[in-house]
Amino acid sequence: xxxxxxxxxxxxxxxxxxxxxxxxxxxxxxxxxxxxxxxxxxxxxxxxxxxxxxxxxxxxxxxxxxxxxxxxxxxxxxxxxxxxxxxxxxxxxxxxxxxxxxxxxxxxxxxx
Amino acid sequence: xxxxxxxxxxxxxxxxxxxxxxxxxxxxxxxxxxxxxxxxxxxxxxxxxxxxxxxxxxxxxxxxxxxxxxxxxxxxxxxxxxxxxxxxxxxxxxxxxxxxxxxxxxxxxxxxxxxxxxxxxxxxxxxxxxxxxxxxxxxxxxxxxxxxxxxxxxxxxxxxxxxxxxxxxxxxxxxxxxxxxxxxxxxxxxxxxxxxxxxxxxxxxxxxxxxxxxxxxxxxxxxxxxxxxxxxxxxxxxxxxxxxxxxxxxxxxxxxxxxxxxxxxxxxxxxxxxxxxxxxxxxxxxxxxxxxxxxxxxxxxxxxxxxxxxxxxxxxxxxxxxxxxxxxxxxxxxxxxxxxxxxxxxxxxxxxxxxxxxxxxxxxxxxxxxxxxxxxxxxxxxxxxxxxxxxxxxxxxxxxxxxxxxxxx
Numbered sequence: 001x002x003x004x005x006x007x008x009x010x011x012x013x014x015x016x017x018x019x020x021x022x023x024x025x026x027x028x029x030x031x032x033x034x035x036x037x038x039x040x041x042x043x044x045x046x047x048x049x050x051x052x053x054x055x056x057x058x059x060x061x062x063x064x065x066x067x068x069x070x071x072x073x074x075x076x077x078x079x080x081x082x083x084x085x086x087x088x089x090x091x092x093x094x095x096x097x098x099x100x101x102x103x104x105x106x107x108x109x110x111x112x
Numbered sequence: 113x114x115x116x117x118x119x120x121x122x123x124x125x126x127x128x129x130x131x132x133x134x135x136x137x138x139x140x141x142x143x144x145x146x147x148x149x150x151x152x153x154x155x156x157x158x159x160x161x162x163x164x165x166x167x168x169x170x171x172x173x174x175x176x177x178x179x180x181x182x183x184x185x186x187x188x189x190x191x192x193x194x195x196x197x198x199x200x201x202x203x204x205x206x207x208x209x210x211x212x213x214x215x216x217x218x219x220x221x222x223x224x225x226x227x228x229x230x231x232x233x234x235x236x237x238x239x240x241x242x243x244x245x246x247x248x249x250x251x252x253x254x255x256x257x258x259x260x261x262x263x264x265x266x267x268x269x270x271x272x273x274x275x276x277x278x279x280x281x282x283x284x285x286x287x288x289x290x291x292x293x294x295x296x297x298x299x300x301x302x303x304x305x306x307x308x309x310x311x312x313x314x315x316x317x318x319x320x321x322x323x324x325x326x327x328x329x330x331x332x333x334x335x336x337x338x339x340x341x342x343x344x345x346x347x348x349x350x351x352x353x354x355x356x357x358x359x360x361x362x363x364x365x366x367x368x369x370x371x372x373x374x375x376x377x378x379x380x381x382x383x384x385x386x387x388x389x390x391x392x393x394x395x396x397x398x399x400x401x402x403x404x405x406x407x408x409x410x411x412x413x414x415x416x417x418x419x420x421x422x423x424x425x426x427x428x429x430x431x432x433x434x435x436x437x438x439x440x441x442x443x444x445x446x447x448x449x450x451x452x453x454x455x456x457x458x459x460x461x462x463x464x465x466x467x468x469x470x471x472x473x474x475x476x477x478x479x480x481x482x483x484x485x486x487x488x489x490x491x492x493x494x495x496x497x498x499x500x501x502x503x504x505x506x507x508x509x510x511x512x513x514x515x516x517x518x519x520x521x
Binding site: 045046057059062079082086087104 | 230231232233234237271274275278279280281282286290293
């Protein structure tokens with residue numbers, strides 16, 4: 001079985017320092033064998049939501065906010081810029097009925 | 113010329129241009145803006161002490177460029193350091209002859225416009241950012257124009273710029289597959305700026321000429337860069353046709369309806385600029401802006417209210433409704449129908465719009481006027497009172513009060 005562990009928490013504050021990252025490094029080291037991928041996200045203020053309806057792309061500022069729908073999966077994309085990411089995101093089949101939220105990955109301090 | 117006047121001129125004419133060029137070379141929106149800002153502050157000091165240079169614009173460009181080179185040189189790690197500094201050093205400010213201005217990198221400003229109007233930004237942020245960076249208005253001016261406090265507007269601008277940087281909104285004209293869709297987003301922003309200038313939602317003025325003129329200035333740039341795009345031409349024509357009537361629309365602070373405007377006070381130069389644009393915009397399948405421009409043109413080129421070609425206006429609204437099936441367009445269509453087929457026919461169409469437009473003063477005002485023309489004075493009174501309860505600007509309020517007063521005459 002594979003599982004996605006989703007991390008929720010309050011936003012804001014300065015980016016973490018290396019010292020603050022230590023527990024995360026420790027966690028990564030301890031469970032390195034079972035962690036397939038993991039990233040931190042920039043805050044929701046950097047999010048862009050994409051939907052495609054009747055062949056029209058609908059792009060809006062901000063995170064996905066509907067309460068009727070829930071997170072159903074993810075892709076980690078390597079894209080040139082937001083337009084490139086949007087171009088790919090709108091071809092994700094779920095964009096035709098759900099919403100795809102695109103959020104940049106945060107650059108974090110790395111362990112030595 | 114005073115230092116302030118010289119600086120204002122540079123801000124208005126060259127801020128967007130200089131900023132756009134620095135963004136292109138450095139790829140960094142905030143860095144570029146800081147550098148241009150610093151250059152303007154430096155100019156203020158230096159010019160007051162040493163006098164205004166012969167070419168103020170070149171001075172500002174040079175100063176902003178040097179500031180950018182300084183900042184980038186001091187950076188520890190920057191992959192593209194050598195290329196960026198090289199390009200900045202080559203950026204010799206052109207002499208500001210008219211020819212030089214014509215050829216000088218118009219694409220940079222178009223790129224900047226696409227960045228500011230990106231759909232991943234909130235609409236109010238797009239409008240503010242466009243006015244700030246492409247048009248060179250100050251944060252204070254934009255805050256005043258949209259009736260918000262300065263800190264609120266400053267915050268909105270900071271957030272938008274941060275999103276551009278962090279989310280990786282590109283600085284560039286989108287590729288062929290997306291450019292038309294994005295261009296329509298750019299036009300929507302310009303239309304919003306113009307509309308806020310043409311009919312502000314609040315305040316004492318019925319027209320804010322400054323915002324309307326900014327929108328026209330930006331639309332001219334877009335048309336200059338995409339002369340083949342029909343909706344660009346259509347939007348510029350639409351703005352010009354409305355702008356032409358600005359002096360006749362408000363006389364001594366009072367709103368004057370098209371019917372009673374002194375057509376001699378319409379701006380002929382505006383109309384003459386707009387006319388060929390309307391023709392170009394209509395050639396081969398007209399879009400919504402072109403259709404609205406054509407309607408405005410029929411009004412503006414008619415010798416009198418009585419001679420207005422209402423059947424054609426009604427037909428154009430009908431086509432516009434197929435593009436934009438909005439209640440406001442339907443309201444305008446109903447008014448045109450009333451002019452062609454009589455007020456009763458117009459009222460019948462209006463009754464279908466009640467739910468959508470009951471909060472809109474123009475709906476009740478139009479209804480009141482058509483009821484009056486049918487001789488139904490009491491229902492007309494109720495409608496004008498409903499309009500008064502919903503009106504936002506003072507001249508419009510006084511206009512409705514006069515209409516109400518005339519019912520008793």
